[in-house]
Amino acid sequence: MRLSRFPIATTKETPADAEIVSHRLMLRAGLIRKLGAGLYTWMPLGLRTLRKIESIVREEMNRAGAVELLMPSIQPAELWQESGRWDVMGDEMLRIKDRHKNDFCYGPTHEEVITAIVRADVRSYRQLPINYYQIQTKFRDERRPRFGVMRAREFLMKDAYSFSTTAEDLSQQYELMREAYIRIFTRVGADFRPVQADSGNIGGAKSEEFHILALAGEDLLAVSTEGSYAANVEAAETKPTGTRAAAAATLEKVSTPGQKTCEQVSKFMKVPLTAKVKLMVAKAADGGLIGIAVRGDHEINPIKAAKHPKVASPFEMARIEDVQKAFGCEVGYLGPVNAPIPVIADFAAAEVADFVCGANEVDHHLKGVNWGRDCAEPETADLRMIVEGDPSPDGVGTIRLLRGIEGGHIFQLGQKYSKAMSLTVQGENGESITPEMGCYGIGVSRMAAAVIEQSHDANGIIWPDAIAPFRVIVTPIGTDKSPTAKQTAETLYEQLIAAGVDALLDDRGLRPGPMFADADLIGIPHRIVIGDKGLAAGQFEYKHRRADKAEMIPATLEAVLEKLG
Amino acid sequence: MRLSRFPIATTKETPADAEIVSHRLMLRAGLIRKLGAGLYTWMPLGLRTLRKIESIVREEMNRAGAVELLMPSIQPAELWQESGRWDVMGDEMLRIKDRHKNDFCYGPTHEEVITAIVRADVRSYRQLPINYYQIQTKFRDERRPRFGVMRAREFLMKDAYSFSTTAEDLSQQYELMREAYIRIFTRVGADFRPVQADSGNIGGAKSEEFHILALAGEDLLAVSTEGSYAANVEAAETKPTGTRAAAAATLEKVSTPGQKTCEQVSKFMKVPLTAKVKLMVAKAADGGLIGIAVRGDHEINPIKAAKHPKVASPFEMARIEDVQKAFGCEVGYLGPVNAPIPVIADFAAAEVADFVCGANEVDHHLKGVNWGRDCAEPETADLRMIVEGDPSPDGVGTIRLLRGIEGGHIFQLGQKYSKAMSLTVQGENGESITPEMGCYGIGVSRMAAAVIEQSHDANGIIWPDAIAPFRVIVTPIGTDKSPTAKQTAETLYEQLIAAGVDALLDDRGLRPGPMFADADLIGIPHRIVIGDKGLAAGQFEYKHRRADKAEMIPATLEAVLEKLG
Known part of the structure; x- marks a missing residue:
C-alpha cells in the first residue's frame, strides 16, 4: 500500500480519559476513533491488525476441526427465558424492543442460540462431537466502559460451542480448544498464560482463562514460582496446612479505644497481623447473617465465599445497621467469641492459636483466644484471597502475583444449557442422550490492545510481525x-x-x-x-x-x- | 473438506412461509436456519458462499481505491439528530436505550457516523478524495420481513462513502464505484442490470440500483427494447408527446348507474380505457386536497407525484370522507370539470381529447370532454407509472417491464450530510469547502439468495463457480x-x-x-x-x-x- 492512498491520521494529543498506554497509542496512531462511550470505529490501519488476528483465530479454529457459522446478533428473549438467564443477566445485556414491542437482546454471548440450532438439526449421536464457532460483533453494556477497545461495549469476539455425547469427549474437545488457544496466542505474538478460572454466570465446571501479561491488566493472577500452577486469584485455591499450635495463652480482654482496623489493633497491641482474626459479616444463604473469620492479613474472596452453602450467592456484605443490631456493637470490634450469628472460618484463620480478635464490645478486643476453647471449633473452608508467598496449591513452589488481560476463556459447561433447553440426541441403542457442552471465547479486538500493552516504547507501538498492519x-x-x-x-x-x-x-x-x-x-x-x-x-x-x-x-x-x- | 467432518443438514420439507424458491432451497440445503422473524443463522455451508461473495466485494472495492474500516453497529442518537434523520426514519430503525437511558440505534446505514469521522480527521483538500467502506451487519426492522435472507431484518451489507472537493470529482468517484459494481455483479455470476433509481430518504441527486433479474424480484424495472435505457419503475420517467387531437365531440352527460371503476365505465360506454381520464385525490403540500388526473389505463407513481411542489411528500391518498365532503359526491364519479379542488394532470392524461370522466355527480359521467374548453387547461407533469409499450424515455425503442432484486444501490448524495453536519475542509487557497458525498451499498447476504432465484432447477441450487460453497x-x-x-x-x-x-x-x-x-x-x-x-x-x-x-x-x-x- 502507498501512504499517499492510504489514510493515516496520527496525532500528538490524546484525551484525558485515555488512561492506559494501549488506549493512548491506538488513538495517537489513528488505529481507532471513539464514536461514543465504549464504541469505537476501527480505522483502516487498525482494521488491518484486527483482520490479521481474526485470520489467525480462524485458521487455528479450522485446524482444530471447528466449523464456522454466523448467528444473528439480535436474539429473541424467549430463548433466554428458556435457559433461565433472561432474568439473571443484569444491565450488561442490552435489551431491545422491536417495532411490535417484542423483547430481544443484542447478543452478549450465544449459548442459547447455538443450543436451539443443534436441538433442531442434530438427531443422532453419530453427528457428535461438533464444535461450531463464529467471529462476530458482540455488545455488553458495561457500567464503566474504559481503556478503549480493551473494555468496550461493542467488540469483536470469537465464540465457539462444542457438543459431545459424554463427559470424556467434552474433555477432549476442551483439550483441542486449549491447544488451539495456545497456538493462537503464540502466533499473535503475545506473552500469555493459561490460568484456572471461575466460570461466572456462564456456568459449568472446569474453566481456564488465557491472560496476556501486562501491568495494565485488570486481573490478578496467582502463579507458582515453579510455573506448575496458575490461576486467576478469583479462583485460586488455598489449602489448610493441617496444623495449629496448642493453646498457650490465657483469654484476656484488652481496652483498645478507637482501634478498629486490624492494622490499628496490631500496632496498638504489638502483635503481627497474622496473629489477628477478623470477623466479617455477610448475607447468609438463608436470608440472615453469617460471620466469616479470616486472618488479619487476609481478605475474603467473594467468588469462593459465595460457593459455600451457608453464604448468599452472589456474595454480599451485610448492611452495617443489620450487623450492629445483631451484635449490639459497633463494627470494628467483632469477634467469634459469643458471636450472636453462625461463624465459618477460612482455613488459615482456623489455624491460628492464641489470637487477637474483637470482643463484641466497643473499644475492646480479646487476646489469647483459642478455637475450641474460647469459642466453638468453626466450620472451615477456603474463603480467602490467595496472597503472594502462599504455598502453591499444587504443592510445588510458592505463589507470586502477576497482572493479566483476559484474552480468552474456555469452559466445560456440562449439561447446564442442554438440560435447561431440553436438547437430546439419540444414542447408539436408541437411548436419549443430553449432550455435554463446552464454550470457548476469544476477545479478538481486545487482543490488539493487549499486545500493545506488552509491546511498545516511548515512540509508539511495536507490532509483532504476525499482526502488524x-x-x-x-x-x-x-x-x-x-x-x-x-x-x-x-x-x-x-x-x-x-x-x-x-x-x-x-x-x-x-x-x-x-x-x-x-x-x-x-x-x-x-x-x-x-x-x-x-x-x-x-x-x-x-x-x-x-x-x-x-x-x-x-x-x-x-x-x-x-x-x- | 470431508463431509464426515462438515455438518450439512438437508431436509425435504420447508415451512409454509417460505414463499419463494431461494428461501425454500436455502432452508432445504441447510444454508440458513431461522432464529426469529427476519433473523437467520448462516450455517457452515451457507457461510462459505457468503464469505466468497464478501471476498469478491472486498477485492473489487480495494481495486477501485476504496479503503476498508469498521464502524460500530450501535450509533448514538445525537448524530442522527444532527443530520435531521432521527425523526424522519420510521419504525424501520431499531431504536435502543442503553443502561443509562441514552438513545441509540442499531445502524441501518452509516452516513452520519462516517461524516463525523471525516469531520474529525480530515482537514485539507489534499486528503480528498477518499472512499471509506465497510462490510458489516446491519439491522432494519422491516414491517414484514420475508423471503428468508432476501428481506431479512439483520443482514450483511457493504456500505461505502466517498468524499470529494467538487461535484466533478464526486461524478468520478461515482463512476469508479459503478465500474466496481459491474465487476462485482459479473464475478458473482449474476444476470444483472444497473437501472436509474429514486434516492429515497438517503437523499441526493443521481442514483442507480443494480438489479439481479428474477421473477421473484420485488421491483419492477422499465427497460428499453434497445437496451439503451433502464430504470426502476419508481423512477422511470415518461414524457409528453406534445400532441393532442383537436376537440371534435360535444360535451354530454351520461347516466352510468353503479359504474364506478374505469373498467366498468369503459365497458358500459364502449370507449377504450385510453379515452378515459380518471381523477384521483391526494393530500396537497398545503394540507388541503389536490386532484391528479391520469389516463384510464395509467396509475399514479407516488414517488414521482410526491416530488411535485403541490403534492404532499411522502405521497398519500386523501381520505374518502374528505373527498366526498369536498365534491359532495361519491368517489367513482369524479372528474376535472367544475372540480372543487385544484387539478394537475399527467402528461398523457392532458393529451387526450374528447375524453370520458366522472361528472362529479353520483351515477353520472361526462363524455366528449376537452381540456381548455370544458375545464381549465391543467398544469401538467410526469405523474404516472411507466407501462409496457411506452416509448423509451431516451427516445430509443419501447419499454418492457422486468422483475429485479435490488442487490446494490449507488448514490450521489451531494452536500446533504456534509452541510447538515457542518463538515468542511480547507481548500487550496485557504477557503472552506463543504465536501460532496457519495454512498454505495451492496446487500451481500441478499445477493446469495438472488443468485439462487436465477440459478436453480427442480433438484436444487446451481451455484456459479465463483460463489459455490x-x-x-x-x-x-x-x-x-x-x-x-x-x-x-x-x-x-x-x-x-x-x-x-x-x-x-x-x-x-x-x-x-x-x-x-x-x-x-x-x-x-x-x-x-x-x-x-x-x-x-x-x-x-x-x-x-x-x-x-x-x-x-x-x-x-x-x-x-x-x-x-
Missing part, C-alpha cells in the same frame, strides 16, 4: 533533490508486494523526521530507508523497530527479505 | 464392496486440495442416490463419481450440475482440472 515500510528520503531514491523505493516496494510481503511505501515526500516518527508510532516492525548516500555505496538502511540503531545492508531485494526472516 | 464434489460409490474407489477418491481429493481447488469429499459411505441428491440440492457445480467399474476402464465420471448427462473422463487429476476450467 504492514510488516515493512519503505521510506525514500531526499526525494526533492534527486529522483533516484524515489525510483529505487518504488521498485523495491513493487518487488516486495510481488513477493507477497505486506509492504507500505511512504511516498508522501515529507522530511525524514516526521516519516520516521509516523512509522515508529504506528509500529511497523521493519523499516528500509533509501537515500542517495546509501545507494551510492550500493546500500539500503535497515532498522528493526526494536533495534537501537539502523544498519546498512546491500541494496537488494534478497538482503531485505533476509532481514524480514 | 465448494466447487467440486468427489463421490466414491460402492465403497462397501471394494476399497479401491474409496482410496482413489481420497487421493484425488487430496490432490485437488493441494492444487488449491475448493473440493468436497463425500466420505459418508451412503448409497449413490442420497449422495447425488445432496450434491444437487446444495448446488456443487462439478461432480466426480468414482466407482470400480469406471476405474477398471481408467475413468472417472464427470457431470456439471447443469448438464443432463454425466460423461466419462480419464481417471487423472489433469482431466479433472481441465473440466473445472
Whole structure:
C-alpha cells in the first residue's frame, strides 16, 4: 500500500480519559476513533491488525476441526427465558424492543442460540462431537466502559460451542480448544498464560482463562514460582496446612479505644497481623447473617465465599445497621467469641492459636483466644484471597502475583444449557442422550490492545510481525533533490508486494523526521530507508523497530527479505 | 473438506412461509436456519458462499481505491439528530436505550457516523478524495420481513462513502464505484442490470440500483427494447408527446348507474380505457386536497407525484370522507370539470381529447370532454407509472417491464450530510469547502439468495463457480464392496486440495442416490463419481450440475482440472 492512498491520521494529543498506554497509542496512531462511550470505529490501519488476528483465530479454529457459522446478533428473549438467564443477566445485556414491542437482546454471548440450532438439526449421536464457532460483533453494556477497545461495549469476539455425547469427549474437545488457544496466542505474538478460572454466570465446571501479561491488566493472577500452577486469584485455591499450635495463652480482654482496623489493633497491641482474626459479616444463604473469620492479613474472596452453602450467592456484605443490631456493637470490634450469628472460618484463620480478635464490645478486643476453647471449633473452608508467598496449591513452589488481560476463556459447561433447553440426541441403542457442552471465547479486538500493552516504547507501538498492519515500510528520503531514491523505493516496494510481503511505501515526500516518527508510532516492525548516500555505496538502511540503531545492508531485494526472516 | 467432518443438514420439507424458491432451497440445503422473524443463522455451508461473495466485494472495492474500516453497529442518537434523520426514519430503525437511558440505534446505514469521522480527521483538500467502506451487519426492522435472507431484518451489507472537493470529482468517484459494481455483479455470476433509481430518504441527486433479474424480484424495472435505457419503475420517467387531437365531440352527460371503476365505465360506454381520464385525490403540500388526473389505463407513481411542489411528500391518498365532503359526491364519479379542488394532470392524461370522466355527480359521467374548453387547461407533469409499450424515455425503442432484486444501490448524495453536519475542509487557497458525498451499498447476504432465484432447477441450487460453497464434489460409490474407489477418491481429493481447488469429499459411505441428491440440492457445480467399474476402464465420471448427462473422463487429476476450467 502507498501512504499517499492510504489514510493515516496520527496525532500528538490524546484525551484525558485515555488512561492506559494501549488506549493512548491506538488513538495517537489513528488505529481507532471513539464514536461514543465504549464504541469505537476501527480505522483502516487498525482494521488491518484486527483482520490479521481474526485470520489467525480462524485458521487455528479450522485446524482444530471447528466449523464456522454466523448467528444473528439480535436474539429473541424467549430463548433466554428458556435457559433461565433472561432474568439473571443484569444491565450488561442490552435489551431491545422491536417495532411490535417484542423483547430481544443484542447478543452478549450465544449459548442459547447455538443450543436451539443443534436441538433442531442434530438427531443422532453419530453427528457428535461438533464444535461450531463464529467471529462476530458482540455488545455488553458495561457500567464503566474504559481503556478503549480493551473494555468496550461493542467488540469483536470469537465464540465457539462444542457438543459431545459424554463427559470424556467434552474433555477432549476442551483439550483441542486449549491447544488451539495456545497456538493462537503464540502466533499473535503475545506473552500469555493459561490460568484456572471461575466460570461466572456462564456456568459449568472446569474453566481456564488465557491472560496476556501486562501491568495494565485488570486481573490478578496467582502463579507458582515453579510455573506448575496458575490461576486467576478469583479462583485460586488455598489449602489448610493441617496444623495449629496448642493453646498457650490465657483469654484476656484488652481496652483498645478507637482501634478498629486490624492494622490499628496490631500496632496498638504489638502483635503481627497474622496473629489477628477478623470477623466479617455477610448475607447468609438463608436470608440472615453469617460471620466469616479470616486472618488479619487476609481478605475474603467473594467468588469462593459465595460457593459455600451457608453464604448468599452472589456474595454480599451485610448492611452495617443489620450487623450492629445483631451484635449490639459497633463494627470494628467483632469477634467469634459469643458471636450472636453462625461463624465459618477460612482455613488459615482456623489455624491460628492464641489470637487477637474483637470482643463484641466497643473499644475492646480479646487476646489469647483459642478455637475450641474460647469459642466453638468453626466450620472451615477456603474463603480467602490467595496472597503472594502462599504455598502453591499444587504443592510445588510458592505463589507470586502477576497482572493479566483476559484474552480468552474456555469452559466445560456440562449439561447446564442442554438440560435447561431440553436438547437430546439419540444414542447408539436408541437411548436419549443430553449432550455435554463446552464454550470457548476469544476477545479478538481486545487482543490488539493487549499486545500493545506488552509491546511498545516511548515512540509508539511495536507490532509483532504476525499482526502488524504492514510488516515493512519503505521510506525514500531526499526525494526533492534527486529522483533516484524515489525510483529505487518504488521498485523495491513493487518487488516486495510481488513477493507477497505486506509492504507500505511512504511516498508522501515529507522530511525524514516526521516519516520516521509516523512509522515508529504506528509500529511497523521493519523499516528500509533509501537515500542517495546509501545507494551510492550500493546500500539500503535497515532498522528493526526494536533495534537501537539502523544498519546498512546491500541494496537488494534478497538482503531485505533476509532481514524480514 | 470431508463431509464426515462438515455438518450439512438437508431436509425435504420447508415451512409454509417460505414463499419463494431461494428461501425454500436455502432452508432445504441447510444454508440458513431461522432464529426469529427476519433473523437467520448462516450455517457452515451457507457461510462459505457468503464469505466468497464478501471476498469478491472486498477485492473489487480495494481495486477501485476504496479503503476498508469498521464502524460500530450501535450509533448514538445525537448524530442522527444532527443530520435531521432521527425523526424522519420510521419504525424501520431499531431504536435502543442503553443502561443509562441514552438513545441509540442499531445502524441501518452509516452516513452520519462516517461524516463525523471525516469531520474529525480530515482537514485539507489534499486528503480528498477518499472512499471509506465497510462490510458489516446491519439491522432494519422491516414491517414484514420475508423471503428468508432476501428481506431479512439483520443482514450483511457493504456500505461505502466517498468524499470529494467538487461535484466533478464526486461524478468520478461515482463512476469508479459503478465500474466496481459491474465487476462485482459479473464475478458473482449474476444476470444483472444497473437501472436509474429514486434516492429515497438517503437523499441526493443521481442514483442507480443494480438489479439481479428474477421473477421473484420485488421491483419492477422499465427497460428499453434497445437496451439503451433502464430504470426502476419508481423512477422511470415518461414524457409528453406534445400532441393532442383537436376537440371534435360535444360535451354530454351520461347516466352510468353503479359504474364506478374505469373498467366498468369503459365497458358500459364502449370507449377504450385510453379515452378515459380518471381523477384521483391526494393530500396537497398545503394540507388541503389536490386532484391528479391520469389516463384510464395509467396509475399514479407516488414517488414521482410526491416530488411535485403541490403534492404532499411522502405521497398519500386523501381520505374518502374528505373527498366526498369536498365534491359532495361519491368517489367513482369524479372528474376535472367544475372540480372543487385544484387539478394537475399527467402528461398523457392532458393529451387526450374528447375524453370520458366522472361528472362529479353520483351515477353520472361526462363524455366528449376537452381540456381548455370544458375545464381549465391543467398544469401538467410526469405523474404516472411507466407501462409496457411506452416509448423509451431516451427516445430509443419501447419499454418492457422486468422483475429485479435490488442487490446494490449507488448514490450521489451531494452536500446533504456534509452541510447538515457542518463538515468542511480547507481548500487550496485557504477557503472552506463543504465536501460532496457519495454512498454505495451492496446487500451481500441478499445477493446469495438472488443468485439462487436465477440459478436453480427442480433438484436444487446451481451455484456459479465463483460463489459455490465448494466447487467440486468427489463421490466414491460402492465403497462397501471394494476399497479401491474409496482410496482413489481420497487421493484425488487430496490432490485437488493441494492444487488449491475448493473440493468436497463425500466420505459418508451412503448409497449413490442420497449422495447425488445432496450434491444437487446444495448446488456443487462439478461432480466426480468414482466407482470400480469406471476405474477398471481408467475413468472417472464427470457431470456439471447443469448438464443432463454425466460423461466419462480419464481417471487423472489433469482431466479433472481441465473440466473445472
